[in-house]
Amino acid sequence: MNEVDITGAVCPVPLAHNEQIVMGHGAGGKMAHDLINKVFLPTFDNPALGAGDDGAVLSLPAGRLVVSIDSHVVFPLFFAGGDIGRLAVCGTVNDVAVMGATPLYLTAGFILEEGLPLETLRRVVESMKQAADEAGVKIVSGDTKVVERGKGDGIYVSTSGVGILPEGRQISGRRAEAGDAVILSGFMGDHGIAVLAARGELGFETGVQSDCAPLNHLIAAALAASENIHVLRDPTRGGVATTLNEIAKQSGVCITLHETSLPVRPAVASTCEMLGFDPLYIANEGKVLVLVPRIDAEKVLAAMRATEYGADAVLIGEISAAPQGRVLMKTAFGSTRVVDMLAGEMLPRIC
Amino acid sequence: MNEVDITGAVCPVPLAHNEQIVMGHGAGGKMAHDLINKVFLPTFDNPALGAGDDGAVLSLPAGRLVVSIDSHVVFPLFFAGGDIGRLAVCGTVNDVAVMGATPLYLTAGFILEEGLPLETLRRVVESMKQAADEAGVKIVSGDTKVVERGKGDGIYVSTSGVGILPEGRQISGRRAEAGDAVILSGFMGDHGIAVLAARGELGFETGVQSDCAPLNHLIAAALAASENIHVLRDPTRGGVATTLNEIAKQSGVCITLHETSLPVRPAVASTCEMLGFDPLYIANEGKVLVLVPRIDAEKVLAAMRATEYGADAVLIGEISAAPQGRVLMKTAFGSTRVVDMLAGEMLPRIC
Numbered sequence: 001m002n003e004v005d006i007t008g009a010v011c012p013v014p015l016a017h018n019e020q021i022v023m024g025h026g027a028g029g030k031m032a033h034d035l036i037n038k039v040f041l042p043t044f045d046n047p048a049l050g051a052g053d054d055g056a057v058l059s060l061p062a063g064r065l066v067v068s069i070d071s072h073v074v075f076p077l078f079f080a081g082g083d084i085g086r087l088a089v090c091g092t093v094n095d096v097a098v099m100g101a102t103p104l105y106l107t108a109g110f111i112l113e114e115g116l117p118l119e120t121l122r123r124v125v126e127s128m129k130q131a132a133d134e135a136g137v138k139i140v141s142g143d144t145k146v147v148e149r150g151k152g153d154g155i156y157v158s159t160s161g162v163g164i165l166p167e168g169r170q171i172s173g174r175r176a177e178a179g180d181a182v183i184l185s186g187f188m189g190d191h192g193i194a195v196l197a198a199r200g201e202l203g204f205e206t207g208v209q210s211d212c213a214p215l216n217h218l219i220a221a222a223l224a225a226s227e228n229i230h231v232l233r234d235p236t237r238g239g240v241a242t243t244l245n246e247i248a249k250q251s252g253v254c255i256t257l258h259e260t261s262l263p264v265r266p267a268v269a270s271t272c273e274m275l276g277f278d279p280l281y282i283a284n285e286g287k288v289l290v291l292v293p294r295i296d297a298e299k300v301l302a303a304m305r306a307t308e309y310g311a312d313a314v315l316i317g318e319i320s321a322a323p324q325g326r327v328l329m330k331t332a333f334g335s336t337r338v339v340d341m342l343a344g345e346m347l348p349r350i351c
Numbered sequence: 352m353n354e355v356d357i358t359g360a361v362c363p364v365p366l367a368h369n370e371q372i373v374m375g376h377g378a379g380g381k382m383a384h385d386l387i388n389k390v391f392l393p394t395f396d397n398p399a400l401g402a403g404d405d406g407a408v409l410s411l412p413a414g415r416l417v418v419s420i421d422s423h424v425v426f427p428l429f430f431a432g433g434d435i436g437r438l439a440v441c442g443t444v445n446d447v448a449v450m451g452a453t454p455l456y457l458t459a460g461f462i463l464e465e466g467l468p469l470e471t472l473r474r475v476v477e478s479m480k481q482a483a484d485e486a487g488v489k490i491v492s493g494d495t496k497v498v499e500r501g502k503g504d505g506i507y508v509s510t511s512g513v514g515i516l517p518e519g520r521q522i523s524g525r526r527a528e529a530g531d532a533v534i535l536s537g538f539m540g541d542h543g544i545a546v547l548a549a550r551g552e553l554g555f556e557t558g559v560q561s562d563c564a565p566l567n568h569l570i571a572a573a574l575a576a577s578e579n580i581h582v583l584r585d586p587t588r589g590g591v592a593t594t595l596n597e598i599a600k601q602s603g604v605c606i607t608l609h610e611t612s613l614p615v616r617p618a619v620a621s622t623c624e625m626l627g628f629d630p631l632y633i634a635n636e637g638k639v640l641v642l643v644p645r646i647d648a649e650k651v652l653a654a655m656r657a658t659e660y661g662a663d664a665v666l667i668g669e670i671s672a673a674p675q676g677r678v679l680m681k682t683a684f685g686s687t688r689v690v691d692m693l694a695g696e697m698l699p700r701i702c
Contacts, residue, residue, distance in 0.1 A: 026424075026700075028588025028634075029693025052601055053523055054446040054584065055419030057516055065416070068406030069511050071460035073377075073496045095405040109422035109509040111462070143509075145424045147700065151504045158460040158494075160420050160511030165408055172404055233405065237379025250403055283379075342380025349377070349498060 021116040026146025039122050040142060043129045048105075048140035056140035058105055063164035066101035068092055071158040075349040077124065079198035081190070081209030084157055085127035087285060087351055090214045091236070092161040093135045097216040098232040098288060100171030100223065101163035106132065107141040108159050113152035124155055135214035137161070169223075175230040176251035180319040181297035183290040185218060185304055186211065186312035188240055189268045189282030192347050196271075208267050211309075213286030218307045222290055225303035231291035234284070236351060238342040240316075241280035241327065243289060245341040249325045257317040257329045257339065281342050283350045291319065372467040377497025390473050391493060394480045399456075399491035407491035409456055414515035417452035419443055422509040426700040428475065430549035432541070432560030435508055436478035438636060438702060441565045442587070443512040444486045448567040449583040449639060451522030451574065452514035457483065458492040459510050464503035475506055486565035488512070520574070526581040527602035531670040532648035534641040536569060536655055537562065537663035539591055540619045540633030543698050547622075557618050562660075564637030569658045573641055576654035582642035585635070587702055589693040591667075592631040592678065594640060596692040600676045608668040608680045608690065632693050634701045645669065 024031040041050065048056035072088040082090075089106065096103040108128065112121065132139055194210035196202060219232060231251075235243035240262075248255045264272075264279045272279050286309055292300050297315060304310035327339040375382040392401065399407035423439040433441075440457060447454040459479065463472065483490055545561035547553060566585065574580060582602075586594035591613075599606045615623075615630045623630050637660055643651050648666055655661030678690040 022695075023699045024695035026588075027693060027695060027697060029593050029632075029695060029697075031695050032588070033692070051523065051525070052597070053450060055417045055450045055452070055512075055514075057450060057452075058416045058418060060416050065409045065411050065513065066406045067409060067456060067458055067511070067513055068492050069458035069460045069509065070494045071462050071496045071507075071509055073462055073498050073502075099404060099406045099408060101406070101408075105418060107418055107420035107511050109420045109460075109511075111422050111424055111507055111509075141419050143421045145422045145700075145702075147424050147504065147507075150501060151424075153498065153502045156422075156462055156498075156507070158420065158422055158462075158509030158511075160418070160458055160460075160509075161406070162416065162418055162513060163406075172402065174402070237377075237383070242380050246403070281380075341384070342378060344373075344375035344378060344380060344382050346378060346380075348374045349496075351496075 019118040021112045021114055021118065021146055023114055023146050026144060035144065039125055043125045044139040046138050046140065058140065061164055063166050066096050066099045066163045066165050068095040069158065069160040070095060071156065072351060073156050073349050074195060074351050075153060076198050077154050079210055080194045082212035083124060083127050084155055085124035086131045086212050088157040088159040089128050089131035090212050090285060091351060092159040093137060093214045093216055094234045096161045096163035097219045098234050099165060100169045100232060101165040103135060103137050103161050103163040103216050106137055106139045106159050106161050108139055108157060109143045111152055111156040112144060112146045113154050114146055114149045116154055121155065131214060135216055171229060171232050173231055173233060173247045173250040176247050176253050176291050176319055177230060178253060178319055178321040179293055180230055180291045181294045181315055182255060182317040183297060183301055183313055184240065184263065184316045185288045185310045187263045187265050188284060189264060189279035191285040192282035192350055193268050193271050195350050196347060206267050206271050211284055211286035213309045215286060215288050215309060218304060218310045219288060221303045221307050222300050225300045226292055226296040228296050229290060229292045233289050235287055235289055236285060237283050239281040239283055241339050242342045244327045248327050252324045254320045254323050255317055255327045256320065259329055259331045261314055261316045263312060263314050280339065281346055285351065370469040372463045372465055372469065372497055374465055374497050377495060383495065386495065390476055394476045395490040397489050397491060409491065412515055414517050417447050417450045417514045417516050419446040420509065420511040421446060422507065423702060424507050424700050425546060425702050426504060427549050428505050430561055431545045433563035434475060434478050435506055436475035437482045437563050439508040439510040440479050440482035441563050441636060442702060443510040444488060444565045444567055445585045447512045447514035448570045449585050450516060451520045451583060452516040454486060454488050454512050454514040454567050457488055457490045457510050457512050459490055459508060460494045462503055462507040463495060463497045464505050465497055465500045467505055472506065482565060486567055522580060522583050524582055524584060524598045524601040527598050527604045527642050527670055528581060529604060529670050529672040530645055531581055531642045532645045532666055533606060533668040534648060534652055534664055535591065535614065535667045536639045536661045538614045538616045539635060540615060540630035542636040543633035543701055544619050544622050546701050547698060557622050559618050562635055562637035564660045566637060566639050566660060569655060569661045570639060572654045572658050573651050576651045577643055577647040579647050580641060580643045584640050586638055586640055587634050587636060590632040590634060592690045593693045595678045599678050603675045605671045605674050606668055606678045607671060610680050610682045612665055612667045614663060614665050631690065632697055636702065
């Protein structure tokens with residue numbers, strides 16, 4: 001982590017019982033060093049981080065660089081299928097991967113609230129390490145700040161990612177074209193409903209797990225199956241509806257969805273119905289939208305379905321030239337309606 | 352910023368009077384897009400950010416990559432000589448620069464508290480742009496989250512930076528050697544005292560301005576003056592004393608300071624005396640420590656003094672082989688005492 005001596009400090013140090021974050025953990029002195037030596041270094045252990053300098057020096061293969069950042073404020077910190085640590089790593093890995101790039105390195109900035117049990121931080125950090133290992137990325141630099149009780153909410157994590165974009169590959173929300181098929185990698189809304197359930201406000205059990213997952217291997221499989229993929233985008237906040245609206249506007253095309261093809265788990269559908277939500281607007285954290293010419297759609301679908309997180313991939317719609325900037329839906333009854341962007345707030349602090 | 356349509360949205364949109372941040376600004380839908388179009392895009396305007404994808408694609412000159420991240424929680428947001436925006440940009444620029452690298456690109460993640468006046472956010476963002484221009488870096492990707500009233504404190508900003516480290520250059524806290532001189536680029540403690548004064552708890556005026564500044568040009572001048580610089584480090588949290596302790600431990604050397612050479616402004620010295628603080632432990636945000644063989648010290652000093660932020664650079668100490676890992680001080684009275692690392696908390700939320 002930044003400005004920290006880590007000489008010989010890569011073995012886990014046992015935690016005292018009930019140890020908590022105090023303001024001194026953020027002051028950059030001995031306590032801050034202790035925290036890093038106890039929690040961060042033994043978990044994220046790698047040479048770049050272990051160097052103990054203000055940043056990490058990295059060697060990169062040839063290609064263009066992709067960078068991305070996300071701040072994570074999900075509440076609660078732990079939910080079925082994930083936690084803020086897994087979310088932070090996967091969110092940034094996915095943001096780099098949907099640019100068509102191979103994510104390689106992450107940095108992480110923590111804002112901790114005074115009084116946070118150190119054990120909670122350790123659980124989150126270990127979850128980050130697991131997710132990073134699964135994605136095949138390294139967490140190479142970091143920073144920790146502490147704020148007073150009531151000025152934060154346990155843990156906020158900002159993660160930044162860098163990746164390499166091979167020469168010649170061009171993936172962008174501006175590249176959607178008439179004739180493209182729209183593929184979604186699996187069921188909609190799992191993450192949003194899992195987080196909502198974890199807040200304990202539903203009054204019933206849903207059994208829904210967050211889909212929070214690193215999608216770089218799935219995306220690599222899709223890119224290997226076709227060189228003609230135009231757009232990749234992960235439908236997080238605002239859900240599939242908002243993400244497709246962004247693409248329709250960026251590319252100046254019309255996207256038409258088929259209501260009967262939209263994949264929603266029964267438990268998500270019934271929860272949404274009870275709450276008056278539409279799964280099209282619920283956040284996903286382990287799904288990707290792939291826009292590719294119709295002729296390549298079947299081979300991309302097959303490649304995606306062969307991966308762990310793409311088993312339920314389906315074709316949900318197609319692109320036409322007009323009306324520009326619109327998302328439409330062919331309903332189960334054969335009518336067509338406009339699908340707009342999320343207008344305001346639906347589920348705050350979902351990621 | 353992430354997942355946002357920005358087509359044709361690079362002209363500033365007037366703010367309505369008294370507009371505030373609400374939870375919907377963090378929901379990823381229309382309101383989030385409005386915020387980005389009103390505040391971030393017109394200010395940070397550049398092609399990588401304007402592309403509106405999930406990350407930024409960048410071309411890089413040859414060399415190794417340096418990455419760094421910092422989260423900023425300074426309280427209050429505005430203080431004499433700076434604000435959280437300038438601090439966030441300078442802090443990350445400096446972390447990359449002290450690795451010996453040329454900082455090129457930044458990403459920024461915002462955690463906003465519900466109820467924040469939009470005008471406050473705009474002031475911070477404009478200050479970030481000014482600091483980025485001064486440093487010659489671009490803010491190429493970003494993210495915004497909103498938390499409920501009382502779960503944040505106005506604005507927290509996480510910034511991540513990437514830079515290029517030329518082949519052959521090796522700057523690290525592990526490279527300090529016996530015979531090195533220790534140069535400090537100017538007065539100690541200005542930032543810490545300026546922030547403390549801005550909290551209104553001192554009961555008197557200090558007239559002290561934060562030294563918050565991008566140091567990449569100053570550092571480039573020092574590196575141009577000598578190819579033998581071993582260590583560069585900015586003494587932020589924990590001050591000069593803590594930073595030198597880190598270096599002494601990383602390199603296994605002894606650093607001896609000369610008390611009479613330590614540069615402290617009279618107003619900082621008198622404020623510290625009244626509060627029982629030692630300027631050696633007070634945070635700086637526009638200072639750098641340079642460790643270079645004694646034979647090159649004068650030319651490095653001259654090069655630093657010729658730059659805007661290095662005019663008051665002085666030689667404050669030297670390195671010897673033993674006792675390993677120690678920082679000592681030769682006092683004005685000729686005695687020697689140990690200078691330890693900051694133990695716990697001194698000034699919370701100073702950066």
